[in-house]
Amino acid sequence: MTQEQRRPTLVDVAHAAGVSRALVSIVMRGAPGASESTRQRVLEAAGELGYRPDARARLLRSNRTRLLGLTFSTSQPFHSEIVDAVYAQASAKGYDVALSAVGRGRAEERAVESLLDAGSEALILIASTLNENDLGRYAHQVPVVSLLRNDVGDHVDSVSCDDAAGIRLAIEHLTSLGHRRIIHVDGGTAVSADQRRAAFRAEMIGHGLEPLTLSGGPSEEDGLAAGQRLLALNPSAVIAFNDRTALGVMESLRSAGRNVPTDVSVVGYDDSQFARLSYIQLTSISQDAQLLAAAAVNRAVDRIENRQPLGHDVSTPHLVRRATTAAAPVSRA
Amino acid sequence: MTQEQRRPTLVDVAHAAGVSRALVSIVMRGAPGASESTRQRVLEAAGELGYRPDARARLLRSNRTRLLGLTFSTSQPFHSEIVDAVYAQASAKGYDVALSAVGRGRAEERAVESLLDAGSEALILIASTLNENDLGRYAHQVPVVSLLRNDVGDHVDSVSCDDAAGIRLAIEHLTSLGHRRIIHVDGGTAVSADQRRAAFRAEMIGHGLEPLTLSGGPSEEDGLAAGQRLLALNPSAVIAFNDRTALGVMESLRSAGRNVPTDVSVVGYDDSQFARLSYIQLTSISQDAQLLAAAAVNRAVDRIENRQPLGHDVSTPHLVRRATTAAAPVSRA
DNA sequence: TTCAATTGCTAGATCGTTCTAGATTGCTCC
């Protein structure tokens, strides 16, 4: 049972193929310097022995791991989508991904250090809450790319989606439907919440509308709580901090007997899997996980390989119209 | 900008403290064989230089990484809860966790191999879909613990929750409320779906009731689709494969004008964060992520350290009664 | 024919640790 047998090494393969260690090494990493015939012979021997290069020895010597470190939060479904997309893009670029979760009882510092220990050549941090000092310290060791947050100082790359543009899209969509009394249920202290709140205020004022804001947060419960304070403000539309917040707001509206979208329109943010559920059909601002992930991986890899200079990508979100927004009710428009 | 300076090594610390490499090594891993005074001196020097042992070199030599490999699915929120709990328990046992996600476009084999490359000393696979052959092959290299699935053959440990007991609890809860026409919306081809379906059938028959089953799946959409076929069967209660399925079923009921729980009671499975949302309050079978995670980590660590024999833990689920179950309507009871 | 360049391969050093075996010191005990 579970006969722990030593895994084969370069030496074993070399012996089996009748060549030197160095040649096997050359063949295994596809480097030039071996004839086609021996290359075949070596690969065959390796295959037969089930040889797989030892990552730690390899990187100890070469200082290359082809590993991208990625942190994410277990409680944000949108992060999960990014994780999937990062895997795909990294794999396309020939990199592997080391994952580390940030959650209750596991601080981001801890997550990051475990990624560094694993030998990550760059870090991609999703919605990091580290301060500039800490970021700078890590950036001192490897390239760091901040994803979904762009106020990160001068030592860290960032890839984010234009929050102001997203809020603007939402407001334009709603005003074009005749809404004028629009409320923003904000993200409280969450990453990006400040930007979206500020953008909402500026844009509403630009439209000559009152920038009504309720403090919320990134979860359903936050939306639910805000929803209970919502009706007193008599809104015809709500822009929520994210999809989860929107779900909470909608539930609150529903339990108060208001219909979405005939009484109140709701716009979410993230276009996460929730928004797409057939019975929710939430109109939402899409940040396109695929695109963001690809940009982050590309930045990380560019920094690692080409010594590309540090920079900040800002992509433009778009609005996905579904079933939770409609023309403003005549009485309130 | 990002002055990539070489990270300090044992040699640097040894030099700074005026001792040999070996002694620094002894101090760093807390091994006996150094006097208290030099221990202090070395630690001080290490601290000043910001020295952190190089994990790869360490494990290359020692064949110890103190790393547990963990796979999970990005799309199952219950897995996220387990991930959090595994981190906590592993940390308590002095181990770190290497995470690898299984998702669209990332096969479980790929995830597992990346964990092995990272040097995992054991693997914990959440709801693995690997066949016994593959499992055996991996178990040949390191201890493997299957979590949430127990039909895994003789070479793999397992930690699972008694599916039959869970279904029994749900049925007993419902029958005690007077329900007799209970439908199981199953998990289709998902892990554990077979066990739960079989348990449902056996237990219902044991109660002298008809074991009505609809084919479903592990997501909201599956529950929604099943929900549409549900009403024709005129049930007074539904036991869903998991919480996400239950959400879909409830939505379907709601859109058909049925009230939960006055018209139809619904029981979920997993007691995930959804079930606990204040506006959902789903009665659910709890598998206790904390407990499962702790058991899995303990098994893995026991196998690694004490060469404990392989075994299978089966924990007992419990029912968390919330707001989606009530007495059967008189007309249909 | 001879010399240089190219191709195909290998020996040995090296990465940063841990481990084994042995050296050095200081102490106790007879």
Add this chain to the structure above:
DNA sequence: GGAGCAATCTAGAACGATCTAGCAATTGAA
């Protein structure tokens, strides 16, 4: 005062890969 022993420390060989330098054989050009 020397044997015996524990405590403290160190030198040097691992671990499994990559990398550098160089050796042999072949090719091409003069």
